[in-house]
Amino acid sequence: MQGSGGGSLRASAPARANLLGNPSDLTGGAVLACSVPERAHVVLEPAERCTLEADGVGVAVSSPADLRLRGDVFDLARAALRGQEPLPCCRIVWRSEIPRQSGLAGSTALLVALLRALDAWRGRESERTALAERARWVERRELGVVCGWVDHYLCSFGGFHLVDFRGKERDLPPEQSPPATLRTVSCPAEGMPFLLAFTGVRHRSGSVHAPARARFERGDPEVIAAHARLRALAYEGLPAFETHDWDALGALMNENHAIQRGLGGSGEVNERLIQAARAAGAPGAKLAGAGHGGTIVALWPDADAAPLEAALRRAGAAAFFRPAPVPGGTLEAQEGAWHGTRTTSP
Numbered sequence: 001m002q003g004s005g006g007g008s009l010r011a012s013a014p015a016r017a018n019l020l021g022n023p024s025d026l027t028g029g030a031v032l033a034c035s036v037p038e039r040a041h042v043v044l045e046p047a048e049r050c051t052l053e054a055d056g057v058g059v060a061v062s063s064p065a066d067l068r069l070r071g072d073v074f075d076l077a078r079a080a081l082r083g084q085e086p087l088p089c090c091r092i093v094w095r096s097e098i099p100r101q102s103g104l105a106g107s108t109a110l111l112v113a114l115l116r117a118l119d120a121w122r123g124r125e126s127e128r129t130a131l132a133e134r135a136r137w138v139e140r141r142e143l144g145v146v147c148g149w150v151d152h153y154l155c156s157f158g159g160f161h162l163v164d165f166r167g168k169e170r171d172l173p174p175e176q177s178p179p180a181t182l183r184t185v186s187c188p189a190e191g192m193p194f195l196l197a198f199t200g201v202r203h204r205s206g207s208v209h210a211p212a213r214a215r216f217e218r219g220d221p222e223v224i225a226a227h228a229r230l231r232a233l234a235y236e237g238l239p240a241f242e243t244h245d246w247d248a249l250g251a252l253m254n255e256n257h258a259i260q261r262g263l264g265g266s267g268e269v270n271e272r273l274i275q276a277a278r279a280a281g282a283p284g285a286k287l288a289g290a291g292h293g294g295t296i297v298a299l300w301p302d303a304d305a306a307p308l309e310a311a312l313r314r315a316g317a318a319a320f321f322r323p324a325p326v327p328g329g330t331l332e333a334q335e336g337a338w339h340g341t342r343t344t345s346p
Contacts, residue, residue, distance in 0.1 A: 008045040011117035013329040014038065015104040015321070016154035017196055017288045017297055020249075020256055021234030023265070025148030026209055027216050027223075028169035029231035032185070032238060033150050034160040034192060034323035038097040040109035042117045047091040052077045054094050061087060069143070076107060079142035080114045088121055099319065101202035103287070103294025105151035111135045112155040112329040120331050131329055132156035133174035140171070146210040151289075153180050158328030160185045160192070162238055171213075185238065192323045193246070193301040195308055197277070199269045200318030201293030208265055208291055226259050246301045250283025253299055257286035267292035269316065274298075276315035280308050295321070 015036035022031050050061040052074045059074055061067065064085065067078040077092060094114065098106035112135045119126040136152040139145045153163050162185060167178035215223040233252050240249040257274060260266055266274075270291045277285035277298035288297040300308050309320055 008043060009117060009120055010041065010043045010332045011113045011120065011330060012039040012041045012332060013109040013112040013116070013155045014158050014326050015040075015098045015106060015109055016151055017104065017194070017295070017321075017323040018150060019194065019288075019297060019323070020237040020252060021230050022150065022256070022287070022289065023148055023209060023212065023260070024227045024230035024234070025150040025163070025165050025168075026146075026213055027148075027227045028165050028167060029227050030162060030164045030166075030234040031150045032162050032234045032241070033154050034187075034194075035154055035158040035326045035328065036098075036104060036196065036321050037324050037326050038104070038321060039326075040094065040096040040098055040106060040113050042092065042094045042110070042113045044088070044117050044121050045091040045093070047089055049089060050081075050087045051091050053091065058093075063087075075143065076111055077114060079138050080111060080118065082138075082142055084118060084122075088118065090121060092117075099198055099202075101294070102198050103203060103289030103291075104196070104198075104321070105155055105289070108135060108139065108151040109155045111139060112152065116329040116331060126329070126331075128156045128328060129153075129179045130174075133177075133179065137174055146213050148209070149180055153182065154328070156328045157182060158326050160187050160323070160325040162234060183238075185241065187325050188244075190303065192325075193299060194323050195298050195300050195305050195312075196288055196295050196321040196323065197273050197298065197312045197317040198295045198319040198321070199273060199293050200316065201267075201269050203291070203293035212263055212265070223263065226263055230256060230259055244301070246283050246299060250299050253284030253286045253297075254278075260287055260291065265291040269293060270296055272315050273312055273317055276311045277308060280311035282308060297323075 015038045018033045020032040025031050051058050067082050069075045098104050116126050132152040162183040164181045233256050237252045273296045274285040282298040285298040288295040
């Protein structure tokens with residue numbers, strides 16, 4: 001499908017939840033992670049010039065000079081468009097079902113969806129590994145976000161996987177770094193036994209990851225040992241999940257969180273929700289991404305999650321989500337974009 005043919009196109013990508021092993025993807029570790037059904041959506045429509053639009057507001061992009069970062073909601077799209085010359089003559093509109101800065105990889109999902117749409121607009125294929133690596137490179141180098149790789153792989157591939165990042169200990173360009181390997185995990189017929197709770201506190205994952213990455217690069221033995229153990233937890237958790245040994249899986253999740261907390265990755269609001277989940281009977285609970293806000297994940301094998309939700313609401317949870325192995329970055333059927341947008345010059 002090529003935009004120059006006169007039609008519009010739409011792409012989307014899912015949120016993600018880290019269940020075990022995070023944030024060892026920052027240092028070449030492994031993570032057991034699953035997609036989340038909520039998605040980021042991008043629509044491209046033919047236009048006389050390139051415009052970026054979100055939340056009822058837009059800006060025009062007339063030249064590469066307009067792609068300099070400005071610290072606003074359009075920076076992610078500006079970063080994605082860099083190097084894509086000539087600029088596409090299209091109206092780029094996006095919206096997301098994923099709460100902003102919620103620890104569910106909402107920004108990465110939007111970036112993956114946008115890159116997938118831009119490839120289709122130019123008549124290019126989007127191989128998923130290359131899409132994940134390119135999205136990560138844009139976020140790391142163009143936007144300056146200190147990040148690992150798991151968000152980009154889960155948003156690109158979707159599904160439920162044990163993702164191994166061995167060989168990515170150094171922060172190198174995609175062509176100098178081996179791709180991650182994915183082992184697909186089967187989801188139980190009754191669904192995933194996890195509940196995600198958004199704290200309501202927005203956070204920037206890079207601000208949490210940057211100190212740990214800096215310590216790793218300095219050869220800090222505490223961080224190196226901690227991330228090695230986090231990697232092992234992901235592998236130990238897989239058989240526990242597959243055999244429904246919820247006590248063992250819960251203990252591994254709790255250990256994962258203790259390591260994150262010990263490295264300064266948690267926060268008061270995270271601890272409050274995690275303690276509430278465990279007090280309600282959850283065998284395990286931990287951060288689903290970076291801490292100091294964002295989202296926690298609790299193991300809850302019981303089909304009735306009402307008691308857990310009630311306990312988490314009392315502790316301040318703002319919203320709930322469920323992990324599910326849904327498709328990754330997807331080019332969807334043609335649809336209309338959203339209207340009522342005003343466009344301004346940069």
